[in-house]
Amino acid sequence: MSSVSPMRSVNGMDSADKQSNQAARSPQKFSLPPDRAAYPGQTLRFKISELRVSFGAKEVLHGFDIDISSNIVTAVIGPSGCGKSTFLRSLNRMTETVRHARVHGDILLDDENIAGMDVVRLRRRVGMVFQRPNPFPKSIFENVAYGLRINGHKDSLSEAVERSLRRAALWEEVKDQLHSSAYALSGGQQQRLCIARALAVDPEVLLLDEPCSALDPVTTAKIEELLFQLKASCTIVIVTHNMQQAARASDFTAFLLEGRLIEYQPTPKLFTTPSDPRTEAYITGRFG
């Protein structure tokens, strides 16, 4: 691995070298494609190499490289069981909460290996939203304030809560019932509450694990709209089952299959002219 990140290099040759290097090593390894030049102004946020994850004897991710840029939405698609959730969960070390899980390879967040970071600090920087809304059995206010409280914040909680709820486009709907149960909200509101809860600690990265799979189309549209606004301030990685969602809401798309990264391209390119026949088969609905 060259020490200079191609993402930030001004020298086009450098990144081309890297691409050919990787192609020589393994056809299944991808870093950022050359077209990323079309997305100027972004910096590299995650630099992931040789990522392998296994649960007990079963290896779920078989080792691949991928770079994730800041301030864009990166979608991860693939059929069920391809390891996309596992990939996402390794980015904030949630894999550690599962027994017998082992993660190999390097995940660098802003050039710092997350394996050596304090897990609380890491998860504060890398927030996560889950498949099903999982509000705590507390009031709306306390749900959003939770992350702040465990980080020891005591002052100006209510401003932070309001700011997060506004960012999650939920403030107008709940401002009069902040102290009633979060369970009184609808599914879509609960999911936006969970996003607000994750935003409250001002994460640099927001991981979303199929956030809309339990929601109806109208609510889904709201959340996608929200992602669009959030990417100004956040790096977003979203795992989705829904290819239309990936096509609509993301800038880059990674296609995983059986624990391998098959293709990683700017979203329009991946969906219109995929370079791998397996990607094409998947996005045209021939399997998965």
Next chain:
Amino acid sequence: MSLRECRRKFVNAFMFALTAFSALATVSVLFVILGYLVYHGGKNINWSFLTKLPTPVGEPGGGMANAIVGSAKLLFLALLVGVPVGVSTGIYLAEFGGKTMGFFIRYTTDLLNGVPSIVIGIFAYTVIVLPMRHFSTLAGSFALGVMMIPITVRSTEQFLRAVPNPLREGAMALGASKWRTILTVVVPAAGSGIISGVMLALARVAGETAPLLFTAFSNRYWSSGWNDPVASLPVMIYTYAIGPYADWHEQAWAAGLVLLALVFVVNVGTRLVLARKVSVSR
């Protein structure tokens, strides 16, 4: 209709009748006991029963104020002994206990639940009464507290296991440590269940007589502090019910009703307080 069909229909009807009758019998036993208790006890409850000390034998009147307060004291201290240990063990089992350790603890807890209460009484007698050389509220509460542990452990574990895993993940994804997650999210989510388990355990030990006979003993007067023998409703019921005097028998019924009411009030009271708290903080 063939004979076979006839027989099948008869067996069907007979089995239904059998199960329905058993269900009815179960319910009616409870209601008969309750009715009898309320009838006999109600007749004999009056203000002096609730507020006066027992009178010397032969003298009419008097009450069991000391036993009512004594039972309350015993149960309060038993809660302090049983709940921390029971709930913590339940948390350990649900959140940390591995396969082998979990099995071992669960099995031991079930065994403890099966130990006859009088044996637990002897145990408390040996470890507390003998070294201290006198009966005490402390010893009685210790015996009752130990008896509360198994029920508290198992109900706590069950209710914690029912908490959906995404809640734990949600808290940990925000950077909460495992302990913080358990204390601030998991236990509150299972809170009302855990409390009802504790109440069940309390109701179970409130009527225990055997372990109190040689730990708390009894007392015909007020017992001050935690270090003296203390009267309790079950032991008073036992003493009065086998006594030779008719007015003692009447008072035993009244004591039974008070004991039942005590458990009932604590139970309903907790639920009400809890329901209000939950609706506010949720």
